[in-house]
Amino acid sequence: MKKISAFILISFLFISGINLEAFQTVQVSFEVNVLNYEDDIFHVTVYAEGLTDENNIYNLPSTVPGTYSLLDFGRFVKSFNAYDKYGNELEVERISTNRWEISNVHKLSKIKYDIEDTFDADITEYQVIPMAGTGINENYIVLNTFAVVGFFEGLQSLPVKMKLDYNPDWTIGTSLQLDENGNYVAESYDYFADSPILMGDLTTASTTVNDIEVGVYVYSPDGSKDATNILELADTLLQAMGKYVGYSPVTRYNYLMCFLDEKTFHEIGFEGAGALEHSYSSLFVYPGFGQFGAGVQDDMAHEFLHILTPLNLHSNIIEPFNFETPTASEHLWLYEGVTEWGSDISQMRGGLISTDQYLKKLSAKISHSDNFRQDLSLTDLSLDVYSEVITMQFLNFYEKGAVTAAMLDIRLLELSNGTRGLRDVFLDLVEQYGKSKPFPEDEFFDIFVENTYPEIEEFIEDYIEGTKPLPYVEYMAKLGFNYIDEIPSENTTPALGVQIGMNEHQQLVVMGTDEITANSGLKEGDIPLKILGTEVTMENIREIFGRIRTMKLGETVNMIVQRGDEEVEINLVLHQRMDRHIFQSMDTITEQQKKLRDAWSKNL
Ligand SMILES: [Zn+2]
Numbered sequence: 001m002k003k004i005s006a007f008i009l010i011s012f013l014f015i016s017g018i019n020l021e022a023f024q025t026v027q028v029s030f031e032v033n034v035l036n037y038e039d040d041i042f043h044v045t046v047y048a049e050g051l052t053d054e055n056n057i058y059n060l061p062s063t064v065p066g067t068y069s070l071l072d073f074g075r076f077v078k079s080f081n082a083y084d085k086y087g088n089e090l091e092v093e094r095i096s097t098n099r100w101e102i103s104n105v106h107k108l109s110k111i112k113y114d115i116e117d118t119f120d121a122d123i124t125e126y127q128v129i130p131m132a133g134t135g136i137n138e139n140y141i142v143l144n145t146f147a148v149v150g151f152f153e154g155l156q157s158l159p160v161k162m163k164l165d166y167n168p169d170w171t172i173g174t175s176l177q178l179d180e181n182g183n184y185v186a187e188s189y190d191y192f193a194d195s196p197i198l199m200g201d202l203t204t205a206s207t208t209v210n211d212i213e214v215g216v217y218v219y220s221p222d223g224s225k226d227a228t229n230i231l232e233l234a235d236t237l238l239q240a241m242g243k244y245v246g247y248s249p250v251t252r253y254n255y256l257m258c259f260l261d262e263k264t265f266h267e268i269g270f271e272g273a274g275a276l277e278h279s280y281s282s283l284f285v286y287p288g289f290g291q292f293g294a295g296v297q298d299d300m301a302h303e304f305l306h307i308l309t310p311l312n313l314h315s316n317i318i319e320p321f322n323f324e325t326p327t328a329s330e331h332l333w334l335y336e337g338v339t340e341w342g343s344d345i346s347q348m349r350g351g352l353i354s355t356d357q358y359l360k361k362l363s364a365k366i367s368h369s370d371n372f373r374q375d376l377s378l379t380d381l382s383l384d385v386y387s388e389v390i391t392m393q394f395l396n397f398y399e400k401g402a403v404t405a406a407m408l409d410i411r412l413l414e415l416s417n418g419t420r421g422l423r424d425v426f427l428d429l430v431e432q433y434g435k436s437k438p439f440p441e442d443e444f445f446d447i448f449v450e451n452t453y454p455e456i457e458e459f460i461e462d463y464i465e466g467t468k469p470l471p472y473v474e475y476m477a478k479l480g481f482n483y484i485d486e487i488p489s490e491n492t493t494p495a496l497g498v499q500i501g502m503n504e505h506q507q508l509v510v511m512g513t514d515e516i517t518a519n520s521g522l523k524e525g526d527i528p529l530k531i532l533g534t535e536v537t538m539e540n541i542r543e544i545f546g547r548i549r550t551m552k553l554g555e556t557v558n559m560i561v562q563r564g565d566e567e568v569e570i571n572l573v574l575h576q577r578m579d580r581h582i583f584q585s586m587d588t589i590t591e592q593q594k595k596l597r598d599a600w601s602k603n604l
Pocket residue numbers: 277302303306335336339
């Protein structure tokens with residue numbers, strides 16, 4: 001890092017003949033103090049020198065890569081003051097939520113501002129998803145750098161240097177590099193923002209995948225989640241991912257994982273938890289209780305595969321990233337859909353799960369995608385991803401997006417006589433483009449067709465840009481699998497047929513129902529007040545559902561729900577669970593089907 005900037009400095013001087021003093025005058029560095037966890041505030045000092053009128057605005061991000069939502073970190077700023085080198089205050093005008101204009105910026109020497117952590121801030125409107133937020137606590141701090149540190153107008157590409165004042169007994173997990181003076185450094189704001197920090201009483205473990213040093217840093221409130229255990233369970237999975245990737249696009253990669261106890265999790269009122277990908281790391285904020293942690297290894301695989309896309313294959317719309325005005329790329333089907341497909345299929349191809357288990361994952365994804373709007377194409381969903389109406393629909397990239405990629409893979413294998421599937425095409429494109437060569441947003445589909453077959457144009461028009469139902473019946477038959485719409489589940493626990501989630505007011509709400517339950521009169525958006533005579537709260541909902549699980553088929557569950565201004569009483573009958581969208585091997589398969597299935601089972 002230091003070497004690169006020194007090199008740029010020398011060659012710049014050489015070419016332009018500008019004197020060293022003039023160039024050195026633009027200097028910006030940051031100091032973030034989190035020594036006192038009790039005040040729950042990041043104290044930020046920005047040291048600046050040599051700024052001109054073009055740089056007179058200090059920005060905090062409105063959105064950041066991978067979140068596809070409005071975050072507006074300016075909302076969390078508590079105080080903001082600018083000073084000249086004599087300590088005199090300079091006039092500052094807050095010109096929008098995330099922007100501060102500094103008068104006489106050429107005199108600026110220092111900005112001091114306080115910014116709250118997002119986990120427990122008093123802001124209820126569009127909450128920041130925890131893995132993109134910040135949390136200050138006695139035993140750990142989650143520090144997404146973009147949520148605390150901003151940049152001056154016109155200087156997004158300037159190298160970033162940050163001193164961090166923190167509890168020296170703590171362990172730090174981050175992919176940021178330290179310079180010889182103990183500052184965290186990055187070649188630009190984009191790079192800096194791409195590198196979160198987790199610090200605290202952490203456990204750590206490491207492994208190697210291909211030539212990539214992989215580190216795991218874990219905070220667990222009760223010590224029940226431990227880096228060594230998590231890595232032990234994930235290691236074979238990560239090795240399968242390494243095999244799928246086939247080379248080492250980065251030299252290091254860190255998992256930063258923060259597990260929260262039940263009380264904190266509910267107090268903070270998270271709408272969700274999960275992981276956010278970065279180029280050299282990913283940050284997980286997970287509930288550390290109940291069954292929630294079960295999917296963590298799958299998520300580790302998914303996040304790891306993001307080193308291929310968007311890191312090494314992305315549109316010119318997202319590089320350099322527009323932190324000020326959310327700008328959507330239509331290619332989320334690639335960034336999220338292909339990534340999610342890859343993390344599943346590579347488990348089958350790597351021998352970690354059987355074909356049957358893979359097909360079950362595929363069925364589950366099709367079933368989940370039934371709950372989303374069918375009239376939105378993947379590209380429309382991409383382009384509208386910042387609009388509030390669509391927020392929850394975004395999750396369909398992990399369902400329909402992944403199933404679409406699975407079908408595209410089958411079509412490519414068929415057209416290439418089993419020699420070149422989606423993985424090969426994808427890796428070829430990664431090679432053609434890479435980290436610093438974005439593809440043109442509007443031409444990517446043409447590029448994709450040029451790199452494959454003319455028939456793929458129709459696939460894109462129908463299923464990625466269009467909303468035709470996916471051809472899984474026809475396509476899976478090419479591999480010798482039958483499709484069955486619905487069969488009684490092996491799981492004999494009676495079903496209530498209700499999905500409960502949380503709305504934007506932190507209330508429990510009916511998110512979806514199956515057909516039988518919908519026929520009983522329960523509607524999406526209903527707010528459960530009483531179930532089986534017990535008043536429903538966030539704390540007892542799991543206990544209530546536990547009681548329902550001990551009941552028998554045919555028994556009735558009485559519910560009182562709020563619907564608008566009305567209270568409605570509904571009786572739901574416990575019924576047999578059904579599995580939907582099932583794939584089973586055909587009794588006899590042709591030579592051709594066998595050949596394609598063999599190719600599909602291999603790491604192509
Ligand atoms: Zn992802």
